[in-house]
């Protein structure tokens with residue numbers, strides 16, 4: 001789908017992406033631009049670009065079976081921009097995103113116990 005790339009067929013860790021973004025900024029002497037606020041604004045901008053892909057389409061089925069390959073590649077690019085800025089923002093703020101996310105998953109499980117949600121047809125925000 002995306003053509004041959006370095007690391008294709010390998011699992012990609014947040015650490016690898018963090019290092020790649022660090023190198024990318026260093027090589028271009030762009031570290032001064034990668035401040036928390038700038039990165040947050042860039043992230044929000046990319047979320048906007050991601051939203052545009054779905055805008056006016058109505059609800060779309062999972063797996064996006066009717067989408068052209070080109071649209072899916074574009075989707076992958078915008079999702080990546082969001083991820084890369086998020087990873088960079090976390091790094092610049094000194095937050096270990098992987099650890100923080102795992103901890104959040106555990107907190108979510110405590111907040112929304114399986115026993116309370118299993119028999120509910122509503123989603124989590126309505127069932128608890």
Ligand SMILES: Nc1ccn([C@H]2C[C@H](O)[C@@H](COP(=O)(O)OP(=O)(O)OP(=O)(O)O)O2)c(=O)n1
Pocket residue numbers: 024030033049080081084085
């Ligand atoms: N100062 C910058 C500029 C870009 N990038 C990186 C992170 C994103 O993955 C990507 C964003 O590049 P663009 O701003 O060119 O955005 P798009 O790729 O979305 O291009 P366009 O807005 O033209 O669609 O490049 C970065 O780290 N720091």
